[in-house]
Amino acid sequence: xxxxxxxxxxxxxxxxxxxxxxxxxxxxxxxxxxxxxxxxxxxxxxxxxxxxxxxxxxxxxxxxxxxxxxxxxxxxxxxxxxxxxxxxxxxxxxxxx
Amino acid sequence: xxxxxxxxxxxxxxxxxxxxxxxxxxxxxxxxxxxxxxxxxxxxxxxxxxxxxxxxxxxxxxxxxxxxxxxxxxxxxxxxxxxxxxxxxxxxxxxxxxxxxxxxxxxxxxxxxxxxxxxxxxxxxxxxxxxxxxxxxxxxxxxxxxxxxxxxxxxxxxxxxxxxxxxxxxxxxxxxxxxxxxxxxxxxxxxxxxxxxxxxxxxxxxxxxxxxxxxxxxxxxxxxxxxxxxxxxxxxxxxxxxxxxxxxxxxxxxxxxxxxxxxxxxxxxxxxxxxxxxxxxxxxxxxxxxxxxxxxxxxxxxxxxxxxxxxxxxxxxxxxxxxxxxxxxxxxxxxxxxxxxxxxxxxxxxxxxxxxxxxxxxxxxxxxxxxxxxxxxxxxxxxxxxxxxxxxxxxxxxxxxxxxxxxxxxxxxxxxxxxxxxxxxxxxxxxxxxxxxxxxxxxxxxxxxxxxxxxxxxxxxxxxxxxxxxxxxxxxxxxxxxxxxxxxxxxxxxxxxxxxxxxxxxxxxxxxxxxxxxxxxxxxxxxxxxxxxxxxxxxxxxxxxxxxxxxxxxxxxxxxxxxxxxxxxxx
Numbered sequence: 228x229x230x231x232x233x234x235x236x237x238x239x240x241x242x243x244x245x246x247x248x249x250x251x252x253x254x255x256x257x258x259x260x261x262x263x264x265x266x267x268x269x270x271x272x273x274x275x276x277x278x279x280x281x282x283x284x285x286x287x288x289x290x291x292x293x294x295x296x297x298x299x300x301x302x303x304x305x306x307x308x309x310x311x312x313x314x315x316x317x318x319x320x321x322x323x324x
Numbered sequence: 325x326x327x328x329x330x331x332x333x334x335x336x337x338x339x340x341x342x343x344x345x346x347x348x349x350x351x352x353x354x355x356x357x358x359x360x361x362x363x364x365x366x367x368x369x370x371x372x373x374x375x376x377x378x379x380x381x382x383x384x385x386x387x388x389x390x391x392x393x394x395x396x397x398x399x400x401x402x403x404x405x406x407x408x409x410x411x412x413x414x415x416x417x418x419x420x421x422x423x424x425x426x427x428x429x430x431x432x433x434x435x436x437x438x439x440x441x442x443x444x445x446x447x448x449x450x451x452x453x454x455x456x457x458x459x460x461x462x463x464x465x466x467x468x469x470x471x472x473x474x475x476x477x478x479x480x481x482x483x484x485x486x487x488x489x490x491x492x493x494x495x496x497x498x499x500x501x502x503x504x505x506x507x508x509x510x511x512x513x514x515x516x517x518x519x520x521x522x523x524x525x526x527x528x529x530x531x532x533x534x535x536x537x538x539x540x541x542x543x544x545x546x547x548x549x550x551x552x553x554x555x556x557x558x559x560x561x562x563x564x565x566x567x568x569x570x571x572x573x574x575x576x577x578x579x580x581x582x583x584x585x586x587x588x589x590x591x592x593x594x595x596x597x598x599x600x601x602x603x604x605x606x607x608x609x610x611x612x613x614x615x616x617x618x619x620x621x622x623x624x625x626x627x628x629x630x631x632x633x634x635x636x637x638x639x640x641x642x643x644x645x646x647x648x649x650x651x652x653x654x655x656x657x658x659x660x661x662x663x664x665x666x667x668x669x670x671x672x673x674x675x676x677x678x679x680x681x682x683x684x685x686x687x688x689x690x691x692x693x694x695x696x697x698x699x700x701x702x703x704x705x706x707x708x709x710x711x712x713x714x715x716x717x718x719x720x721x722x723x724x725x726x727x728x729x730x731x732x733x734x735x736x737x738x739x740x741x742x743x744x745x746x747x748x749x750x751x752x753x754x755x756x757x758x759x760x761x762x763x764x765x766x767x768x769x770x771x772x773x774x775x776x777x778x779x780x781x782x783x784x785x786x787x788x789x790x791x792x793x794x795x796x797x798x799x800x801x802x803x804x805x806x807x808x809x810x811x812x813x814x815x816x817x818x819x820x821x822x823x824x825x826x827x828x829x830x831x832x833x834x835x836x837x838x839x840x841x842x843x844x845x846x847x848x849x850x851x852x853x854x855x856x857x858x859x860x861x862x863x864x865x866x867x868x869x870x871x872x873x874x875x876x877x878x879x880x881x882x883x884x885x886x887x888x889x890x891x892x893x894x895x
Binding site: 282 | 448449451452491494495498502505506509515516517519520521522523524526527530531533534535537538540541542544545548549550594595598599
């Protein structure tokens with residue numbers, strides 16, 4: 228079971244690093260999705276290990292939440308792209324200090 | 325594997341159904357009501373839904389079965405396969421969230437300040453500064469979707485503190501957050517700031533919920549179940565130093581601290597509070613904090629109660645830096661909304677001080693207040709003062725919309741004594757001056773923290789309270805004892821004012837003055853700041869906030885008793 232958990236931890240770390248490093252809001256958002264999917268892998272592996280269904284059910288809920296988040300997130304990123312002609316998270320910097 | 329249908333206690337859950345039903349009805353109303361009737365229809369649906377929920381909460385709360393033992397009072401039931409706990413504290417928080425939701429609807433429905441239009445974008449899809457945007461304004465288009473969105477956020481906020489299961493916690497977190505991300509981006513004026521706030525809030529919020537769900541997965545791996553009861557059992561029985569448990573607990577904590585806006589996860593707070601439409605900020609700053617602290621309390625007290633020795637030192641550190649960073653950074657702010665945002669960060673620290681005052685029930689004397697009681701009371705005092713303060717920020721305006729640059733509030737006390745006086749009252753309450761609600765709240769959380777041995781945290785809390793008094797009183801001095809800035813003396817105006825008005829100019833009406841003057845000086849000669857008369861709903865909201873703040877300061881007994889009589893969390 229451990230290899231799956233290690234894999235999910237690696238995926239999660241890649242996602243988290245991507246959020247912090249990448250500049251394009253869409254890519255940042257994709258990295259967040261990678262973090263959620265890493266969690267799904269961990270949940271399913273632990274469900275198998277624990278021998279109950281809760282983790283698998285949770286994975287379904289995470290997918291639904293991720294889909295809802297895509298709707299809201301892409302709407303927000305698209306409005307800001309249309310206004311600024313850029314989806315870079317560094318450009319949106321009117322609010323600071 | 326067998327699957328058995330869970331028992332659902334509809335007779336206790338129905339207030340939440342009313343609110344959720346009203347939210348769904350609002351979506352249908354958006355589809356089927358003719359455009360002219362939507363505003364009235366949506367406001368009516370939202371108000372009735374919230375009032376129905378409030379009445380229901382009161383009825384249900386009076387009728388909760390007692391499940392406590394002789395020395396610990398507890399009332400309530402767990403339902404839907406133990407994933408939702410409906411107990412005294414839940415009902416208290418439901419009532420508070422629904423009241424704040426009503427306040428939010430009142431502020432959202434404000435249309436007098438923009439001469440017949442709401443504070444929300446006429447058409448969010450129209451680009452700022454284009455013909456399409458102007459057309460949306462002149463035709464009086466309005467996003468009445470904001471009311472269903474607020475209602476969905478309220479549903480999430482009701483489910484969040486009731487969550488008795490890690491998965492429910494995550495789902496409720498998202499249900500309350502997603503509508504708020506959208507609401508932040510819908511401002512009519514200063515749309516670039518508003519959209520930027522929405523994007524920052526969304527990306528950081530999604531990032532933090534990624535941490536929550538991974539933490540949940542790890543804790544599930546440790547305990548073999550999502551339910552708080554099973555987690556407690558596993559913590560008691562198993563190895564409390566397990567890597568899975570500690571990492572999972574830490575990651576869930578990151579997400580919860582992000583939602584309440586604690587340092588070092590506070591970076592979004594000032595940006596979002598400043599950029600979001602003021603009505604949204606008012607609702608969000610008050611209600612989100614209430615719901616998130618409710619959920620945090622249950623998570624730490626019920627699920628990780630037996631792991632107390634691990635999380636208490638961590639929260640000591642977080643509380644200390646939150647109070648200090650919030651108070652110190654608030655001192656240097658030049659924008660009223662940002663100043664209030666940093667003050668809300670400092671308040672998060674004070675509430676955390678109450679949270680770490682948790683002790684075993686056997687240690688708490690009969691006359692002493694419990695940590696839960698102190699935190700619930702503090703949430704009441706904080707949320708009404710914040711709601712009222714942001715509502716007042718909305719009525720101080722000039723031709724380009726709200727005036728949030730602090731320098732331009734100078735002399736407000738002489739021109740509008742009532743508004744300045746009420747704002748000063750809220751600031752004094754937040755500062756914790758005696759005879760206001762804030763004083764009793766602070767006293768309560770400090771008292772429980774001291775009796776739990778967290779006196780170093782309380783010393784820091786007192787120090788940062790003093791720093792906080794400085795910046796609250798500075799605003800009061802500015803309003804009452806600083807000369808009115810003369811609009812004709814353009815040279816003396818603050819630089820912050822120029823930047824602020826230039827930003828506002830992106831979607832406002834300063835074109836008329838174009839020609840002879842430069843952008844900077846045109847912005848400086850912006851018309852005088854004035855206090856406009858808001859609609860009745862806003863006045864009522866502010867009046868209620870004033871009433872609560874004064875009453876709780878003079879006579880805290882009844883609410884303090886109510887917060888004590890709700891009993892503990894059921895397990």
